[in-house]
Amino acid sequence: MDNKNKKIILASASPRRKELLKQAGYDFDVIVSNVEEVITKSLPWEVVEELAYQKAKDVFRRLLSEIDYSFINEDDYTLTVIGADTVVSVDDKILGKPADKNEAYEMIHSLQNKTHQVYTGIAILDYNFSTRKTVEKYFYEKTDVTLFPMTSEEIYDYIDTGDCYDKAGAYGIQGQFAIFVREIQGDYNNVVGLPIARLYQELKKIH
């Protein structure tokens, strides 16, 4: 990607999101938001958009207030901040990250042998220093994930890998858990945490 004059910031600490954005060919920096997340919505796709926007907005505001404008003398210089948030949803319940082994077991047990949804919300905040225009764009992607039946032993064996604790829904689709994923419908990378295809298409429209 031609990133001349385009500064891209990923407002997320997730190593998986960082890896996906890098793999897509983008040059970017990571600046993590320290905003207190406030959830005012209840539907999963509204929640992820809301949280993605809060994270991106926090970093965007901070950067614009810190930037020394005198350094920017090139045409079409843009600053783009990308925020993201992912949740797992099953039977109308939103699952975040499990607090402990018991919660991890409950989550995985509630997901096995059926189809659940993974939602990632993305917020893109873009400032063009020549035109002084801000573009705000947010969207979400949904992926259906269907799991094979799992025995208690299989669930505990997976939990023992330690892979479950930093992940919404207590599983990571890209690791050892893959043996339980019967099929998905939607964007695979959306389940990993960043719908990179849709993000690329949206960024193309902005720049």
Place this chain on the structure above:
Amino acid sequence: MDNKNKKIILASASPRRKELLKQAGYDFDVIVSNVEEVITKSLPWEVVEELAYQKAKDVFRRLLSEIDYSFINEDDYTLTVIGADTVVSVDDKILGKPADKNEAYEMIHSLQNKTHQVYTGIAILDYNFSTRKTVEKYFYEKTDVTLFPMTSEEIYDYIDTGDCYDKAGAYGIQGQFAIFVREIQGDYNNVVGLPIARLYQELKKIH
């Protein structure tokens, strides 16, 4: 996985298949078949099963003829050989690996902005040294892959990464090409080259 007394051989040179099998927790060795592949079928799901079987059978035969049986004195010692073959299918045409840049362009151009199918055939040949029984099992998995529209520039930029040449259909879903994949339906790892979830379920039934 408990691989005591279970010798597993992957009959494939693909580093991606090796990585997926390892990630699933299996202990195994790689022994590549040097059989001359003979295609007698025409439907893609028949072709991949046929080729997977030929590769696995070649390695299975060779190993059984070479093994020093006197070393095997444990109960339930088993030898399992896994063969795999992947093709991409679009508009009733089977796409293998592209020979050159022009063919890569033609392939990707024929895939963009529509849905195509990826088929991986798997053959499992299993010999139990106690019961002296051979189990032969083969199956295929199909995944639908839908791509966004791609410009000629995007196709050539991707070809220039060199990622396309060793891959059926001239693309690798797990690399930079991910930005063009709108959605899939089925097993993601089946597109990478090994339907690891189904393979795990089938191996569980055998052992």
